[in-house]
Amino acid sequence: MANNQYFGTDGIRGTAGTPPMTAEFIYRLGVAVGHVLSLETPGADLFVIGRDTRLSGPRLQEALTRGLLTSGARVMDLGILPTPGIAWLTRELGATAGAVISASHNPAPENGIKFLNPQGMKLSEKQEAAIEDYLNSLPDGDLNLPETGLRVDGTKFYDLYLQDLLSTEENLDLSRLKILLDCSNGAAHRVGPELLRGLGADVVALNTESDGVNINVLSGSEHARSKPEALAALLTEHQANLAITFDGDADRVILMDETGQLIDGDHMLAILADALHREGKLLANTLVTTVMANGSLHQFAADHHFELIQTPVGDKYVTEALLALTSEDTLADKLGLGGEQSGHIILLDEHHRTGDGLRTAIFMLKFLLQQEQPSLAALASQIQKYPQLVASCNVAAKPDLKTLKPLQDMLDEIKHRLPGLVQLNSRYSGTEPKYRLMIETDTRHTTHDLAEICWEVCDVIQRETDTPSTAKIEVLNVSAGGLVPRPEK
Numbered sequence: 001m002a003n004n005q006y007f008g009t010d011g012i013r014g015t016a017g018t019p020p021m022t023a024e025f026i027y028r029l030g031v032a033v034g035h036v037l038s039l040e041t042p043g044a045d046l047f048v049i050g051r052d053t054r055l056s057g058p059r060l061q062e063a064l065t066r067g068l069l070t071s072g073a074r075v076m077d078l079g080i081l082p083t084p085g086i087a088w089l090t091r092e093l094g095a096t097a098g099a100v101i102s103a104s105h106n107p108a109p110e111n112g113i114k115f116l117n118p119q120g121m122k123l124s125e126k127q128e129a130a131i132e133d134y135l136n137s138l139p140d141g142d143l144n145l146p147e148t149g150l151r152v153d154g155t156k157f158y159d160l161y162l163q164d165l166l167s168t169e170e171n172l173d174l175s176r177l178k179i180l181l182d183c184s185n186g187a188a189h190r191v192g193p194e195l196l197r198g199l200g201a202d203v204v205a206l207n208t209e210s211d212g213v214n215i216n217v218l219s220g221s222e223h224a225r226s227k228p229e230a231l232a233a234l235l236t237e238h239q240a241n242l243a244i245t246f247d248g249d250a251d252r253v254i255l256m257d258e259t260g261q262l263i264d265g266d267h268m269l270a271i272l273a274d275a276l277h278r279e280g281k282l283l284a285n286t287l288v289t290t291v292m293a294n295g296s297l298h299q300f301a302a303d304h305h306f307e308l309i310q311t312p313v314g315d316k317y318v319t320e321a322l323l324a325l326t327s328e329d330t331l332a333d334k335l336g337l338g339g340e341q342s343g344h345i346i347l348l349d350e351h352h353r354t355g356d357g358l359r360t361a362i363f364m365l366k367f368l369l370q371q372e373q374p375s376l377a378a379l380a381s382q383i384q385k386y387p388q389l390v391a392s393c394n395v396a397a398k399p400d401l402k403t404l405k406p407l408q409d410m411l412d413e414i415k416h417r418l419p420g421l422v423q424l425n426s427r428y429s430g431t432e433p434k435y436r437l438m439i440e441t442d443t444r445h446t447t448h449d450l451a452e453i454c455w456e457v458c459d460v461i462q463r464e465t466d467t468p469s470t471a472k473i474e475v476l477n478v479s480a481g482g483l484v485p486r487p488e489k
Contacts, residue, residue: 006135007128009314009430011114013103016056021111023063030067031145032135033115036127037097038071045071048093048154050078050086051101052187052249055212056111060101064113069149076154082187082250084356085161087120091351092160094118102187105222105247105342106432108213120353122316158191164351165195168362174201176369180240180256182231184220185210186248188358195358196244204238221247221254221343221357224262226474228481232260242368242376246357251315252343253357255364257376262481265341266294268364270383272345273337275367277306281334283348284325288318288338292438294385294479295422314430315344315355322348341478386422387447388440388478391454393462394471395435398428404464407457414453420444426457435461438478451475451484 006012006020012029014021020029038045047068051057057080065075073096078086083100090098098116106112115123123131179201183189189208196203207219216222224231224245235243235256243256255263269287276282286307289297293310301308311317322336336348345360352359368374401407411426420442428435437457439450454475462471475484 004125004128005132007132009316010104011100011112011122013106013110013112013431015109016054016060016111021056021060023059026060026063026113027067028135028138028143029113029131030064031070031138031143032067032131033097033099034068034071034073036130036134038073040127045073045149046076046093046095047073047097047099048076048078048086048090048095049099049101050081050089053080053185053189053210053212053215054103054108054111054248057101060111060113064099064101065151066147069147069151070145072148074150074152076152078157079155080187080190081158081161082191082246082356082358083114084251084352084354084358085191087116087354088164088352089154089157089161090116091118091120091353093157100249102249104249104431105216105220105252108215108217112431116354121319122354162191162194162198165191165358165362166198168359169366172199172362172366172369174199174365174369176374177242177365178202178204178238178240180204180206180231180235180238180243182206182219182224182243182245183208184216184246184248185214186216186220186246186250188246188250192246192250192358195362199362204240206234215248219245221245221252224254224256225264225481226476226483228256228260228262231256235260241374244361247343250357251355253345253360254343255361255376257380259377261377261380263376263380264478264481265339265343265345266297266385267380267383268343268345268360269293269337269339270297270300271367271379272347272363273301273306274304274382275370276335276337277304282306283322283331283334283336284329286325288321288325288336290314290318290340291423291425292390293341294388295440296383296385300383313340313427315340315346318346319348319353322346385479386440386442387445387450388423388438389447389450389454389475389484390478391437391439391458391473391475392429392434393458393473394467395428395433395461395465396467396471397465398433399465401426401428404461407460407464410457410460414439414457417453418445418449435465447477447484448487452487454484455486
């Protein structure tokens with residue numbers, strides 16, 4: 001993995017209005033992207049741009065557009081669309097590249113930009129490095145370069161994207177289901193309800209009125225994971241069969257079954273892999289996950305006779321692994337399946353190459369309705385997850401973790417303290433100024449045991465990075481959902 005100056009695991013992110021998320025920087029970035037990518041594909045000149053509902057989105061989009069126009073490109077405005085919709089249209093329209101202005105599940109003051117290649121996948125690290133090199137070569141001061149390109153309105157292609165979603169599964173009839181749908185006041189606020197209603201479902205749509213600042217606020221997939229009781233109460237109130245909740249750009253989805261239990265990415269990967277395997281449609285008979293996946297998936301894969309491979313954290317690495325499997329099998333009649341426990345699921349075929357919360361929901365509903373008595377709880381009960389917690393804490397800096405001896409000593413100590421340790425993953429976030437610790441054990445240890453360790457490690461990393469003791473720490477119970485408070489001494 002490259003160590004870029006600006007690009008992280010999911011493009012470039014930051015607080016809107018502060019470097020690098022300023023109009024000035026984004027303009028320069030557009031100049032660099034237009035130059036580098038136009039040189040890579042001579043004669044191709046179409047760049048498509050879409051965004052989520054953040055207040056800062058239009059200003060950043062305008063800056064990026066102006067930068068791209070200096071390369072002589074046609075720049076098409078797709079309007080507000082989910083990330084997977086922009087990725088699909090990038091491919092379908094034969095664009096040189098796509099750009100998504102979104103910070104996904106991050107808070108509303110944040111924003112970001114990720115770029116997509118003509119296949120609708122994230123740029124390679126080599127391409128990102130070339131863009132950064134050109135960006136850093138630009139002279140200081142106001143560039144004020146001539147705009148030789150053309151602006152194009154692409155908002156009409158929303159209908160094309162919706163029709164593609166509606167055709168995901170022919171003859172799928174959701175009329176038996178009442179669905180509680182949380183759109184996170186984000187990019188799926190329109191297409192999510194229209195998709196499910198178009199397939200016949202009775203839809204109770206929540207958080208569909210964006211004001212530019214309420215995206216992901218007490219809503220969406222990450223809120224459901226941290227406070228599932230709020231979604232469960234709404235599920236009961238509306239007497240729905242299940243709940244579906246997206247993040248801000250709808251590349252993630254989390255479900256909730258009829259009993260109020262969360263169905264996260266690990267559950268969905270198990271359900272989808274088993275169903276596709278039984279249909280003979282699982283690419284290379286293999287499921288791809290990241291190292292953050294619950295260890296119980298390994299046993300599930302063995303019990304259900306398919307393979308499982310793991311990648312570093314980041315959906316781009318999952319996609320790369322899936323594409324590598326196409327040398328063993330064909331996408332003509334198979335689906336590549338991979339993803340993360342966050343609900344970022346990739347169902348890879350000849351036309352779809354990125355995580356898509358909407359497509360994932362459709363496939364889950366398809367397999368749900370194949371049951372004689374449709375029950376999401378029954379489907380999810382097939383996998384019994386090991387105790388797993390993920391700690392996340394703000395840090396003031398990101399020094400190499402290997403150089404932090406107190407941290408490394410503590411991680412070594414944990415391995416001796418927990419004889420039933422299954423996984424221990426220590427890393428920085430690739431998109432936020434945060435440190436993350438994932439710890440997973442067998443059933444001989446309790447959530448309380450793991451929570452104590454998580455809080456201790458976060459205290460150490462914050463001391464070692466000169467982070468104020470008041471900085472935010474959250475510990476998520478991945479297995480059951482909900483935040484775990486600091487244990488009392």
